[in-house]
Amino acid sequence: MKKVMLPLLILFLSGCLLSCSSTPDPLGPTQRQVSNVKVKVMDVSNSTSELFDVDVIGMLWSGLDEALKRRDMLWTGQAAYAPMSLTANILKYQKGSAWYRWVLPMYGKTLLTVQCELTKDGKSLMTVEANKEVSFGDGTFTRNAWRKVFGEVAEDLVSQIAAKF
Secondary structure, three states, rough: HHHHHHHHHHHHHHHHHHOOOOOOOOOOOOOOOOOOEEEEEEEEEOOOOOOOOOHHHHHHHHHHHHHHHHOEOOOOOOOOOOOEEEEEEEEEEOOOHHHHHHHHHOOOOOEEEEEEEEEEEOOEEEEEEEEEEEEEEOOOOOOEEEEHHHHHHHHHHHHHHHHHO
C-alpha cells in the first residue's frame, strides 16, 4: 500500500505546483504602455527647504526617466513628436533608517511625497501626486529604502499619467 501511495502523493503534489504557473506580464498588471504620448522631464525641484546628504533631485529625475522609458513614453528627441513637459516638485522627504525601524518602530521611517505637473505648449494638462512611506511592518528590514523609494514614487506618478491617456 505504501508503494502505491507515495508515488501518487508525489504526482499529486507536483501536479498542483506545476499547473498553477503563468507567464507574468513584463510591465506588470497595472503598467500600461502609451507609445503615442512622449514626455520630457524638464525640471525636478526640492521645495522642502532642506539640504540632504543624497542627491534627491538626481534620483527622482532618473526614476522618472526610467519609468517613462519602460512605457515607451520618454521623448528621445524625435522631431515627429512634440513632447509634453513634466516638472516634478519634492514636497516632503525623510531619509529614514532600517536600524531605527527595527529597534524603535515609531522612528526611522522613510518618506517621499512628490507632485508633478504635465504641460504641453505652456498649458497645464494635469497634476498628479504620489507618496511612499516605508515604516515598521512595511519594509522594516529594507536596506537603502531611501534609494528605492524614488523609483517607486516615479513609477506611481508615471502610472497615473499613463492612466489618463
